[in-house]
Amino acid sequence: MSKPASLSLDQAPPIGVPLRFFLTAPLFALTAALLLLWQGPDLFSSRWNPALLGLTHLLTLGFIGLTMLGAILQMLPVVASAPMRRPVLIATFVHALGTGGIGLLCYGLIFTAPLALQIALPTLGTVFLLFSALVVITIRRSPAHNMTARAMRLAALMLAATVLLGLILLSNHAFGWWLQTREILTNLHLTWGLLGWIGILVVGVAYQVVPMFQLTPPYPATLTRWLAALLFILLLGLAPASHFPTLLIVLKAMLAAGFASFALTTLWLQSQRRRTLPDVTLSFWHGGMISLLLAVSLWLAAQCVPAWGVTQSYGLLLGTLMIVGFAMSVINGMLYKIVPFLVWFHLQSRRGANGPKVPNVRELLPESRTRRQMRLHFFALGALLAAVLSPSIFTYPAALLFGASSLWLWLNMVSASRTFRKVNALLGQTTASAG
Protein backbone atom coordinates (compact mmCIF):
# COMPACT_ATOMS: atom_id res chain seq x y z
CA MET A 1 0.00 0.00 0.00
CA SER A 2 1.43 3.35 -0.91
CA LYS A 3 2.18 5.98 1.69
CA PRO A 4 -0.33 8.82 1.29
CA ALA A 5 1.18 12.07 0.15
CA SER A 6 0.05 15.36 1.61
CA LEU A 7 0.76 19.00 1.26
CA SER A 8 1.61 21.17 4.21
CA LEU A 9 1.63 24.94 4.34
CA ASP A 10 5.39 25.29 4.65
CA GLN A 11 6.02 22.87 1.75
CA ALA A 12 3.58 24.36 -0.74
CA PRO A 13 5.23 26.59 -3.36
CA PRO A 14 3.59 30.00 -4.01
CA ILE A 15 0.43 29.65 -6.11
CA GLY A 16 2.05 31.59 -8.97
CA VAL A 17 4.44 28.64 -9.50
CA PRO A 18 1.89 26.19 -10.95
CA LEU A 19 -0.68 28.79 -12.01
CA ARG A 20 1.51 30.42 -14.68
CA PHE A 21 1.72 27.04 -16.46
CA PHE A 22 -2.04 26.39 -16.20
CA LEU A 23 -2.84 29.85 -17.56
CA THR A 24 -0.48 29.53 -20.54
CA ALA A 25 -1.23 25.94 -21.61
CA PRO A 26 -4.80 26.46 -22.99
CA LEU A 27 -3.46 29.27 -25.20
CA PHE A 28 -1.29 26.73 -27.04
CA ALA A 29 -4.38 24.54 -27.64
CA LEU A 30 -6.20 27.64 -28.91
CA THR A 31 -3.29 28.37 -31.26
CA ALA A 32 -3.51 24.77 -32.53
CA ALA A 33 -7.20 25.32 -33.32
CA LEU A 34 -6.41 28.56 -35.18
CA LEU A 35 -3.71 26.75 -37.15
CA LEU A 36 -6.23 24.08 -38.15
CA LEU A 37 -8.68 26.79 -39.18
CA TRP A 38 -6.00 28.50 -41.27
CA GLN A 39 -4.56 25.38 -42.92
CA GLY A 40 -7.92 23.69 -43.48
CA PRO A 41 -8.40 20.11 -44.74
CA ASP A 42 -4.88 19.99 -46.29
CA LEU A 43 -3.43 19.66 -42.81
CA PHE A 44 -4.50 16.01 -42.72
CA SER A 45 -2.85 15.16 -46.05
CA SER A 46 0.15 13.41 -44.46
CA ARG A 47 1.54 12.68 -41.01
CA TRP A 48 4.81 14.24 -42.22
CA ASN A 49 3.14 17.55 -43.13
CA PRO A 50 5.30 20.17 -41.27
CA ALA A 51 2.22 22.14 -40.20
CA LEU A 52 0.72 18.97 -38.70
CA LEU A 53 4.00 18.37 -36.83
CA GLY A 54 3.71 21.94 -35.53
CA LEU A 55 0.10 21.39 -34.48
CA THR A 56 1.00 18.12 -32.72
CA HIS A 57 3.72 19.86 -30.71
CA LEU A 58 1.45 22.79 -29.85
CA LEU A 59 -0.73 20.18 -28.12
CA THR A 60 1.85 17.74 -26.74
CA LEU A 61 4.43 20.26 -25.54
CA GLY A 62 2.34 23.43 -25.34
CA PHE A 63 -0.81 22.13 -23.67
CA ILE A 64 0.06 18.72 -22.19
CA GLY A 65 3.75 19.40 -21.47
CA LEU A 66 3.25 22.77 -19.77
CA THR A 67 0.37 21.63 -17.53
CA MET A 68 2.34 18.57 -16.50
CA LEU A 69 5.41 20.70 -15.73
CA GLY A 70 3.26 23.01 -13.57
CA ALA A 71 1.54 20.12 -11.79
CA ILE A 72 4.84 18.36 -11.09
CA LEU A 73 6.45 21.53 -9.71
CA GLN A 74 3.45 21.73 -7.38
CA MET A 75 3.57 18.04 -6.41
CA LEU A 76 7.34 17.56 -6.12
CA PRO A 77 7.70 19.04 -2.61
CA VAL A 78 4.79 16.82 -1.51
CA VAL A 79 6.30 13.70 -3.02
CA ALA A 80 9.74 14.55 -1.67
CA SER A 81 8.34 15.57 1.75
CA ALA A 82 10.55 18.65 1.64
CA PRO A 83 10.08 22.19 0.31
CA MET A 84 11.73 22.95 -3.03
CA ARG A 85 14.60 25.40 -3.02
CA ARG A 86 13.91 28.61 -4.95
CA PRO A 87 10.59 27.46 -6.45
CA VAL A 88 9.81 30.83 -8.06
CA LEU A 89 13.20 31.02 -9.76
CA ILE A 90 12.90 27.44 -11.08
CA ALA A 91 9.31 28.04 -12.26
CA THR A 92 10.25 31.31 -13.96
CA PHE A 93 13.20 29.66 -15.73
CA VAL A 94 11.25 26.55 -16.83
CA HIS A 95 8.18 28.54 -17.87
CA ALA A 96 9.98 31.30 -19.78
CA LEU A 97 12.38 29.03 -21.66
CA GLY A 98 9.72 26.34 -22.09
CA THR A 99 7.07 28.60 -23.64
CA GLY A 100 9.69 30.42 -25.73
CA GLY A 101 11.21 27.16 -26.97
CA ILE A 102 7.84 25.57 -27.75
CA GLY A 103 6.75 28.71 -29.61
CA LEU A 104 9.95 28.73 -31.69
CA LEU A 105 9.73 24.98 -32.41
CA CYS A 106 6.14 25.22 -33.64
CA TYR A 107 6.81 28.40 -35.63
CA GLY A 108 9.89 26.77 -37.19
CA LEU A 109 8.00 23.61 -38.13
CA ILE A 110 4.91 25.37 -39.49
CA PHE A 111 6.78 28.01 -41.52
CA THR A 112 9.88 25.91 -42.28
CA ALA A 113 12.17 28.40 -40.54
CA PRO A 114 15.51 26.67 -39.75
CA LEU A 115 16.79 29.57 -37.60
CA ALA A 116 13.82 29.30 -35.23
CA LEU A 117 14.46 25.55 -34.98
CA GLN A 118 18.17 26.10 -34.36
CA ILE A 119 17.32 28.34 -31.37
CA ALA A 120 14.53 26.02 -30.17
CA LEU A 121 16.87 23.01 -30.11
CA PRO A 122 19.20 24.04 -27.24
CA THR A 123 16.39 25.91 -25.45
CA LEU A 124 14.00 22.94 -25.26
CA GLY A 125 16.85 20.50 -24.69
CA THR A 126 18.06 22.48 -21.66
CA VAL A 127 14.61 22.98 -20.13
CA PHE A 128 13.28 19.45 -20.49
CA LEU A 129 16.50 17.58 -19.70
CA LEU A 130 17.18 19.70 -16.61
CA PHE A 131 13.55 19.28 -15.56
CA SER A 132 13.75 15.48 -15.97
CA ALA A 133 16.97 15.44 -13.91
CA LEU A 134 15.32 17.59 -11.20
CA VAL A 135 12.39 15.15 -10.91
CA VAL A 136 14.54 12.01 -10.93
CA ILE A 137 17.06 13.34 -8.37
CA THR A 138 14.39 14.84 -6.06
CA ILE A 139 12.43 11.60 -5.96
CA ARG A 140 15.56 9.47 -5.51
CA ARG A 141 16.50 11.53 -2.43
CA SER A 142 12.95 11.43 -1.07
CA PRO A 143 12.30 9.41 2.09
CA ALA A 144 8.76 8.55 0.92
CA HIS A 145 8.67 5.88 -1.75
CA ASN A 146 5.05 5.65 -2.76
CA MET A 147 3.95 4.17 -6.05
CA THR A 148 3.05 7.58 -7.50
CA ALA A 149 6.59 8.84 -6.86
CA ARG A 150 8.06 5.73 -8.51
CA ALA A 151 5.84 6.17 -11.57
CA MET A 152 6.68 9.87 -11.71
CA ARG A 153 10.40 9.03 -11.78
CA LEU A 154 9.93 6.48 -14.58
CA ALA A 155 7.84 9.00 -16.53
CA ALA A 156 10.59 11.62 -16.12
CA LEU A 157 13.16 9.14 -17.49
CA MET A 158 10.84 8.53 -20.45
CA LEU A 159 10.57 12.30 -20.91
CA ALA A 160 14.37 12.55 -21.07
CA ALA A 161 14.52 9.71 -23.65
CA THR A 162 11.69 11.30 -25.69
CA VAL A 163 13.45 14.67 -25.63
CA LEU A 164 16.81 13.19 -26.69
CA LEU A 165 15.14 11.53 -29.68
CA GLY A 166 13.21 14.72 -30.36
CA LEU A 167 16.44 16.72 -30.40
CA ILE A 168 18.01 14.35 -32.94
CA LEU A 169 14.92 14.61 -35.16
CA LEU A 170 14.78 18.37 -34.68
CA SER A 171 18.41 18.70 -35.74
CA ASN A 172 17.31 17.08 -39.05
CA HIS A 173 14.80 19.88 -39.65
CA ALA A 174 17.08 22.61 -38.28
CA PHE A 175 20.24 21.74 -40.22
CA GLY A 176 18.75 20.00 -43.26
CA TRP A 177 20.32 16.55 -42.93
CA TRP A 178 18.27 13.38 -43.03
CA LEU A 179 18.71 10.21 -41.08
CA GLN A 180 17.88 6.95 -42.83
CA THR A 181 16.26 5.70 -39.64
CA ARG A 182 14.11 8.82 -39.31
CA GLU A 183 10.83 6.90 -39.44
CA ILE A 184 11.90 4.38 -36.77
CA LEU A 185 13.17 7.18 -34.51
CA THR A 186 10.00 9.21 -35.04
CA ASN A 187 7.81 6.25 -34.12
CA LEU A 188 9.92 5.61 -31.02
CA HIS A 189 9.84 9.35 -30.13
CA LEU A 190 6.07 9.57 -30.27
CA THR A 191 5.50 6.19 -28.58
CA TRP A 192 7.84 7.03 -25.69
CA GLY A 193 6.32 10.51 -25.40
CA LEU A 194 2.67 9.48 -25.49
CA LEU A 195 2.82 6.14 -23.66
CA GLY A 196 5.96 6.64 -21.57
CA TRP A 197 6.00 10.24 -20.40
CA ILE A 198 2.26 11.01 -20.55
CA GLY A 199 0.89 7.47 -20.11
CA ILE A 200 3.02 6.41 -17.13
CA LEU A 201 2.54 9.79 -15.45
CA VAL A 202 -1.26 9.55 -15.75
CA VAL A 203 -1.14 5.98 -14.41
CA GLY A 204 0.94 7.04 -11.39
CA VAL A 205 -1.11 10.14 -10.64
CA ALA A 206 -4.35 8.13 -10.95
CA TYR A 207 -3.26 5.92 -8.02
CA GLN A 208 -3.61 8.98 -5.78
CA VAL A 209 -6.24 11.20 -7.34
CA VAL A 210 -8.89 8.69 -8.45
CA PRO A 211 -9.49 7.19 -4.95
CA MET A 212 -9.04 10.58 -3.27
CA PHE A 213 -11.25 12.82 -5.41
CA GLN A 214 -13.69 10.29 -6.80
CA LEU A 215 -14.11 8.38 -3.52
CA THR A 216 -13.44 5.00 -5.10
CA PRO A 217 -11.77 1.97 -3.52
CA PRO A 218 -7.95 2.03 -3.97
CA TYR A 219 -6.33 0.51 -7.07
CA PRO A 220 -5.39 -3.17 -6.53
CA ALA A 221 -1.94 -3.39 -4.88
CA THR A 222 -0.61 -5.76 -7.58
CA LEU A 223 -1.43 -3.20 -10.25
CA THR A 224 0.11 -0.23 -8.44
CA ARG A 225 3.25 -2.24 -7.65
CA TRP A 226 3.96 -3.57 -11.14
CA LEU A 227 2.14 -1.72 -13.89
CA ALA A 228 4.29 1.43 -14.25
CA ALA A 229 7.56 -0.55 -14.10
CA LEU A 230 6.24 -3.12 -16.60
CA LEU A 231 5.12 -0.42 -19.04
CA PHE A 232 8.53 1.26 -18.69
CA ILE A 233 10.47 -1.95 -19.45
CA LEU A 234 8.20 -2.80 -22.41
CA LEU A 235 8.64 0.70 -23.82
CA LEU A 236 12.42 0.53 -23.47
CA GLY A 237 12.36 -2.86 -25.20
CA LEU A 238 10.78 -1.29 -28.29
CA ALA A 239 14.16 0.28 -29.22
CA PRO A 240 16.20 -2.92 -29.70
CA ALA A 241 13.10 -4.78 -30.94
CA SER A 242 12.59 -2.45 -33.90
CA HIS A 243 14.65 -4.85 -36.06
CA PHE A 244 12.76 -7.97 -34.89
CA PRO A 245 9.15 -7.76 -36.10
CA THR A 246 7.82 -10.71 -34.06
CA LEU A 247 9.33 -9.44 -30.79
CA LEU A 248 8.05 -5.95 -31.61
CA ILE A 249 4.48 -7.14 -32.00
CA VAL A 250 4.67 -9.13 -28.73
CA LEU A 251 5.94 -6.06 -26.82
CA LYS A 252 3.27 -3.84 -28.38
CA ALA A 253 0.54 -6.37 -27.54
CA MET A 254 1.71 -6.43 -23.91
CA LEU A 255 1.74 -2.62 -23.83
CA ALA A 256 -1.79 -2.52 -25.24
CA ALA A 257 -2.89 -5.06 -22.61
CA GLY A 258 -1.22 -3.00 -19.84
CA PHE A 259 -2.93 0.24 -20.80
CA ALA A 260 -6.27 -1.52 -21.40
CA SER A 261 -6.10 -3.08 -17.93
CA PHE A 262 -5.38 0.37 -16.43
CA ALA A 263 -8.35 1.94 -18.28
CA LEU A 264 -10.71 -0.93 -17.38
CA THR A 265 -9.61 -0.94 -13.72
CA THR A 266 -10.15 2.84 -13.52
CA LEU A 267 -13.64 2.58 -15.04
CA TRP A 268 -14.47 -0.32 -12.69
CA LEU A 269 -13.25 1.61 -9.62
CA GLN A 270 -15.26 4.64 -10.72
CA SER A 271 -18.38 2.45 -10.94
CA GLN A 272 -17.75 1.46 -7.28
CA ARG A 273 -17.51 5.01 -5.93
CA ARG A 274 -19.24 5.94 -2.71
CA ARG A 275 -21.11 8.95 -4.01
CA THR A 276 -23.01 8.92 -7.26
CA LEU A 277 -23.39 12.68 -7.70
CA PRO A 278 -22.42 13.90 -11.19
CA ASP A 279 -18.91 15.32 -11.35
CA VAL A 280 -17.20 17.05 -14.28
CA THR A 281 -13.72 15.70 -13.51
CA LEU A 282 -15.13 12.18 -13.32
CA SER A 283 -16.77 12.62 -16.75
CA PHE A 284 -13.44 13.86 -18.17
CA TRP A 285 -11.72 10.75 -16.75
CA HIS A 286 -14.45 8.52 -18.24
CA GLY A 287 -13.92 10.13 -21.64
CA GLY A 288 -10.14 9.77 -21.27
CA MET A 289 -10.32 6.07 -20.36
CA ILE A 290 -12.80 5.31 -23.16
CA SER A 291 -10.48 7.09 -25.64
CA LEU A 292 -7.57 4.98 -24.37
CA LEU A 293 -9.62 1.81 -24.86
CA LEU A 294 -10.66 2.96 -28.35
CA ALA A 295 -6.99 3.58 -29.21
CA VAL A 296 -6.09 0.07 -28.03
CA SER A 297 -9.00 -1.42 -30.05
CA LEU A 298 -7.94 0.55 -33.11
CA TRP A 299 -4.39 -0.75 -32.80
CA LEU A 300 -5.74 -4.30 -32.42
CA ALA A 301 -7.96 -3.88 -35.49
CA ALA A 302 -4.96 -2.70 -37.50
CA GLN A 303 -3.04 -5.84 -36.52
CA CYS A 304 -5.93 -7.96 -37.81
CA VAL A 305 -6.26 -5.98 -41.06
CA PRO A 306 -2.66 -4.91 -41.86
CA ALA A 307 -3.70 -3.06 -45.05
CA TRP A 308 -5.73 -0.67 -42.94
CA GLY A 309 -2.88 -0.12 -40.48
CA VAL A 310 -0.74 1.49 -43.18
CA THR A 311 -3.35 4.05 -44.24
CA GLN A 312 -2.86 7.76 -43.49
CA SER A 313 -5.98 8.02 -41.37
CA TYR A 314 -4.99 5.15 -39.03
CA GLY A 315 -2.02 6.97 -37.49
CA LEU A 316 -3.92 10.25 -37.29
CA LEU A 317 -6.92 8.61 -35.58
CA LEU A 318 -4.61 6.92 -33.07
CA GLY A 319 -2.83 10.24 -32.39
CA THR A 320 -6.11 12.16 -31.98
CA LEU A 321 -7.48 9.55 -29.58
CA MET A 322 -4.31 9.51 -27.48
CA ILE A 323 -3.58 13.26 -27.46
CA VAL A 324 -7.01 14.93 -27.44
CA GLY A 325 -9.11 11.99 -26.22
CA PHE A 326 -6.92 10.48 -23.51
CA ALA A 327 -4.30 13.00 -22.34
CA MET A 328 -6.14 16.30 -22.84
CA SER A 329 -9.39 14.98 -21.33
CA VAL A 330 -7.71 13.74 -18.15
CA ILE A 331 -5.63 16.92 -17.82
CA ASN A 332 -8.59 19.21 -18.47
CA GLY A 333 -10.58 17.35 -15.81
CA MET A 334 -7.74 17.51 -13.30
CA LEU A 335 -7.28 21.25 -13.85
CA TYR A 336 -10.84 21.69 -12.60
CA LYS A 337 -9.87 20.00 -9.33
CA ILE A 338 -6.34 21.37 -8.93
CA VAL A 339 -6.86 25.06 -9.72
CA PRO A 340 -9.91 25.84 -7.48
CA PHE A 341 -8.33 23.74 -4.74
CA LEU A 342 -5.01 25.62 -4.88
CA VAL A 343 -6.78 28.99 -4.94
CA TRP A 344 -8.93 28.02 -1.98
CA PHE A 345 -5.98 26.49 -0.09
CA HIS A 346 -3.73 29.53 -0.49
CA LEU A 347 -6.53 31.95 0.44
CA GLN A 348 -7.48 29.83 3.42
CA SER A 349 -3.91 29.71 4.71
CA ARG A 350 -3.57 33.47 4.16
CA ARG A 351 -6.81 34.23 6.01
CA GLY A 352 -5.67 32.67 9.31
CA ALA A 353 -7.91 31.81 12.25
CA ASN A 354 -11.03 33.97 12.60
CA GLY A 355 -10.26 35.83 9.35
CA PRO A 356 -12.91 36.80 6.78
CA LYS A 357 -14.65 33.99 4.88
CA VAL A 358 -13.08 32.91 1.59
CA PRO A 359 -15.05 31.46 -1.35
CA ASN A 360 -15.24 27.67 -1.42
CA VAL A 361 -14.13 25.55 -4.40
CA ARG A 362 -17.62 25.41 -5.93
CA GLU A 363 -17.95 29.18 -5.81
CA LEU A 364 -14.49 29.59 -7.34
CA LEU A 365 -15.34 27.56 -10.45
CA PRO A 366 -19.08 26.84 -10.75
CA GLU A 367 -19.93 23.42 -12.19
CA SER A 368 -22.34 24.93 -14.74
CA ARG A 369 -19.37 26.56 -16.52
CA THR A 370 -17.02 23.59 -16.35
CA ARG A 371 -19.72 21.15 -17.51
CA ARG A 372 -20.48 23.18 -20.64
CA GLN A 373 -16.79 23.37 -21.51
CA MET A 374 -16.53 19.60 -21.02
CA ARG A 375 -19.37 18.98 -23.49
CA LEU A 376 -17.65 21.25 -25.98
CA HIS A 377 -14.37 19.36 -25.51
CA PHE A 378 -15.97 16.01 -26.32
CA PHE A 379 -17.90 17.44 -29.29
CA ALA A 380 -14.55 18.79 -30.52
CA LEU A 381 -12.95 15.36 -30.07
CA GLY A 382 -15.74 13.72 -32.10
CA ALA A 383 -15.43 16.37 -34.81
CA LEU A 384 -11.62 15.98 -34.95
CA LEU A 385 -11.94 12.20 -35.38
CA ALA A 386 -14.51 12.79 -38.12
CA ALA A 387 -12.18 15.36 -39.74
CA VAL A 388 -9.41 12.76 -39.99
CA LEU A 389 -11.80 10.47 -41.90
CA SER A 390 -13.50 13.17 -43.93
CA PRO A 391 -11.36 16.36 -43.87
CA SER A 392 -13.35 18.33 -46.44
CA ILE A 393 -16.56 18.22 -44.37
CA PHE A 394 -15.40 18.23 -40.76
CA THR A 395 -12.10 20.18 -40.55
CA TYR A 396 -13.62 23.64 -40.07
CA PRO A 397 -16.35 22.61 -37.56
CA ALA A 398 -13.67 20.65 -35.65
CA ALA A 399 -11.31 23.64 -35.56
CA LEU A 400 -14.10 25.95 -34.35
CA LEU A 401 -15.29 23.54 -31.65
CA PHE A 402 -11.75 22.80 -30.47
CA GLY A 403 -10.90 26.51 -30.42
CA ALA A 404 -14.05 27.35 -28.47
CA SER A 405 -13.35 24.59 -25.94
CA SER A 406 -9.73 25.74 -25.45
CA LEU A 407 -10.77 29.38 -25.12
CA TRP A 408 -13.43 28.48 -22.56
CA LEU A 409 -10.95 26.44 -20.53
CA TRP A 410 -8.56 29.41 -20.55
CA LEU A 411 -11.34 31.78 -19.45
CA ASN A 412 -12.21 29.42 -16.58
CA MET A 413 -8.55 29.38 -15.49
CA VAL A 414 -8.36 33.18 -15.75
CA SER A 415 -11.56 33.57 -13.73
CA ALA A 416 -10.21 31.43 -10.83
CA SER A 417 -6.91 33.30 -10.94
CA ARG A 418 -8.64 36.72 -10.88
CA THR A 419 -10.76 35.66 -7.91
CA PHE A 420 -7.55 34.70 -6.12
CA ARG A 421 -6.00 38.10 -6.77
CA LYS A 422 -9.16 39.94 -5.70
CA VAL A 423 -9.73 38.03 -2.45
CA ASN A 424 -6.01 37.98 -1.68
CA ALA A 425 -5.94 41.78 -1.95
CA LEU A 426 -8.98 42.01 0.37
CA LEU A 427 -7.28 39.71 2.88
CA GLY A 428 -4.19 41.92 2.69
CA GLN A 429 -6.31 45.00 3.51
CA THR A 430 -8.01 43.19 6.41
CA THR A 431 -4.66 42.07 7.84
CA ALA A 432 -3.25 45.58 7.47
CA SER A 433 -6.25 47.23 9.16
CA ALA A 434 -6.21 44.58 11.94
CA GLY A 435 -2.47 45.23 12.47
Added chain:
Amino acid sequence: MPERILDARWLEPPEPMELTLAAIDGLEPGEHLRLLIHRTPHMLFPILKEWGFDYRTHTLDDGTHEIFIWRKEQAAAGDPGPA
Protein backbone atom coordinates in the same frame (compact mmCIF):
# COMPACT_ATOMS: atom_id res chain seq x y z
CA MET B 1 -16.68 18.98 27.96
CA PRO B 2 -19.25 20.23 25.37
CA GLU B 3 -18.82 18.54 22.03
CA ARG B 4 -19.66 19.45 18.44
CA ILE B 5 -19.73 16.59 15.94
CA LEU B 6 -18.86 16.82 12.26
CA ASP B 7 -19.35 13.73 10.11
CA ALA B 8 -17.26 14.34 6.98
CA ARG B 9 -17.04 10.71 5.90
CA TRP B 10 -17.05 10.13 2.13
CA LEU B 11 -17.23 13.79 1.25
CA GLU B 12 -15.11 14.87 -1.70
CA PRO B 13 -11.91 16.82 -0.89
CA PRO B 14 -11.60 19.59 0.11
CA GLU B 15 -15.15 19.60 1.53
CA PRO B 16 -14.12 17.89 4.79
CA MET B 17 -11.46 20.56 5.34
CA GLU B 18 -13.84 23.39 4.37
CA LEU B 19 -16.44 22.14 6.86
CA THR B 20 -13.86 21.51 9.59
CA LEU B 21 -12.34 24.98 9.32
CA ALA B 22 -15.81 26.52 9.36
CA ALA B 23 -16.75 24.44 12.41
CA ILE B 24 -13.66 25.29 14.48
CA ASP B 25 -14.15 28.98 13.73
CA GLY B 26 -17.16 28.90 16.04
CA LEU B 27 -15.64 26.74 18.79
CA GLU B 28 -16.14 28.35 22.20
CA PRO B 29 -13.45 27.98 24.87
CA GLY B 30 -14.06 24.67 26.62
CA GLU B 31 -15.71 23.13 23.56
CA HIS B 32 -14.19 20.59 21.22
CA LEU B 33 -15.00 19.31 17.75
CA ARG B 34 -15.25 15.58 17.08
CA LEU B 35 -14.47 15.11 13.37
CA LEU B 36 -15.26 11.79 11.68
CA ILE B 37 -13.49 11.25 8.38
CA HIS B 38 -12.70 8.32 6.04
CA ARG B 39 -8.97 9.11 5.53
CA THR B 40 -6.17 10.82 7.43
CA PRO B 41 -6.57 14.56 6.75
CA HIS B 42 -2.82 15.25 6.37
CA MET B 43 -3.38 18.75 5.02
CA LEU B 44 -5.55 19.79 7.94
CA PHE B 45 -2.97 19.26 10.69
CA PRO B 46 -0.49 22.03 9.75
CA ILE B 47 -3.40 24.51 9.47
CA LEU B 48 -4.70 23.52 12.91
CA LYS B 49 -1.25 24.09 14.40
CA GLU B 50 -0.87 27.43 12.67
CA TRP B 51 -4.32 28.58 13.78
CA GLY B 52 -3.66 27.72 17.43
CA PHE B 53 -5.64 24.50 17.74
CA ASP B 54 -4.59 21.20 19.25
CA TYR B 55 -5.84 17.79 18.13
CA ARG B 56 -5.81 14.12 18.98
CA THR B 57 -6.50 11.32 16.49
CA HIS B 58 -7.96 7.88 16.99
CA THR B 59 -8.92 5.17 14.48
CA LEU B 60 -12.20 3.34 14.98
CA ASP B 61 -12.71 -0.37 14.18
CA ASP B 62 -14.44 0.41 10.86
CA GLY B 63 -11.42 2.48 9.68
CA THR B 64 -13.05 5.84 10.43
CA HIS B 65 -10.61 8.44 11.75
CA GLU B 66 -11.93 10.23 14.82
CA ILE B 67 -10.19 13.55 15.42
CA PHE B 68 -10.74 15.73 18.47
CA ILE B 69 -9.91 19.40 17.95
CA TRP B 70 -9.84 22.17 20.58
CA ARG B 71 -8.30 25.60 21.15
CA LYS B 72 -4.78 25.50 22.55
CA GLU B 73 -5.52 28.06 25.28
CA GLN B 74 -7.66 25.42 26.97
CA ALA B 75 -4.67 23.13 27.45
CA ALA B 76 -2.63 26.07 28.70
CA ALA B 77 -5.37 26.80 31.22
CA GLY B 78 -5.02 23.29 32.61
CA ASP B 79 -7.61 21.51 30.46
CA PRO B 80 -5.83 18.80 28.43
CA GLY B 81 -8.68 18.47 25.91
CA PRO B 82 -11.24 15.68 25.58
CA ALA B 83 -10.57 12.56 27.64
